[in-house]
Amino acid sequence: MPVITYISFNGAINDVEVQSGSSVMQGAVDNMIDGIVAECGGSCSCATCHCYVDEAWVQKIPPASEMEKDMLECVLEPEANSRLSCQIKVTDELDGLVVRLPESQF
């Protein structure tokens, strides 16, 4: 099972196994990782699952949809490597993915 590393804003590191086919958001929610709120349950409606994808991985993830890009422009502290974690589908190729979580989702 792919292992994803979530680095919380306070520096806490969580390496968790996330099933292929699930999402990076779901992996965080399933493992009660603080920093991902995911109010809408993954329908790209709330932008409360914002994360920063480690630079080494940015190119390995399919690009954001227009909807996601629009949402990302409105989150707190957007960066070029910002993504909504509910829109990143976990695959075997993403084993080792590192994402950093923002200070706040609101």
Next chain:
Amino acid sequence: MTETCCIVIGASHAGGQLAVSLRQEGWQGRILIIGDEPYLPYNRPPLSKTFLSGEKHVEDLLIRPEAQYEKVNIEVMLGQRVGRLDREHKLVLLEDGTDIAYSKLALATGSRVRTLDLPGADLKGVHYLRDIADVESIRPSVIPGKKAVIVGGGYIGLEAAAMLRQIGMDVTVLEAADRVLNRVTAPELSAFYTRVHGEEGTDIITGVGVSGFSGNKRVSEVSCADGSAYDADLVIIGVGVIPNTELASEAGLEVDNGIRVDGRCMTSDPDIAAAGDCTSHFNTFYQRQLRLESVQNAMDQARVAASALCDKPNQYNALPWFWSDQYDLKLQIAGLSQDYDELVLRGDPGTGRKFAAFYLRQGRVIAVDAVNSPQEFMFGKQLISRMLEVDRADLASPDIPMRSLLSRE
């Protein structure tokens, strides 16, 4: 000393989140969730959307997998109904006769569908849409080319209509009021949704009251008070929900169109919290007593309630928000639009499928309905919560970035 135990009644969005938040807040004792459905907490919004279409399955709906509850030692008792609360002895009495002692209790009993007491409402093929079992019973009747009649032009009705139409059913929506979504949106939004449904081939008929259903064992016709009738192979009724407050009121807790909770989501009993659709709270932002039917409210209240049960400070002051997916329309709603005195449109709801409607009261934005316009939604939320006065002309100009409206404080 006996172990402390927090019992959470209700295993949906609020109940599941509340239990998890209790652990996150440091609750050391036992946590037991009691739910009457046979499922772990699951996402309800897809029921009228991708679960109805068959794209998603039960396991896709679960908010968390079973192993995660075990991992943090949350016990879940499913398929059990609570019959009564004994506050004096701090007991939860199950309908099967067992009783369980609690030290703290959380009510997340949710809401149930409002049913229509009309002739033929018990015929086969007449359904409501609230839980997994409802959708599973609807699915065999979802057949391309067959006729579906939706009673009620609210969000649930319109979402179901859109999904059934996309699957290829012949769909008619019957709404008693003179426009769809009349309880929650401006007439401009109602006209927009009526137009889009029409373009997709769904008939929306307003101002028509359903008087009964007929058929030989199975529904085949919906009749209306004005004498009109509609052929139907499938009927879905979506006419609102009623909060499940009976346990609370029978136990003597304060109930007023919902279990009354304070800003910490505590009920009138200091050992009992409540969260979600079943509650009524005084909303500091809108300055009135509110009962909200939304995922956001369920999740946010659950977190606040968990803090309170762990004696930690936290106040519920979230801005309400909602969403609805129909066809290629993603509607995101922030705030509550009741009592608006002015509507500012950004984009044209008369053509195309992208615009936003801002509801103003005394010059300030109190709500926004954003159709395929996530920036209007996201920045609109901030306009509302920061109570900024806005320039109406700028707000109405899609060429002026939303971000710039926020920077003029």
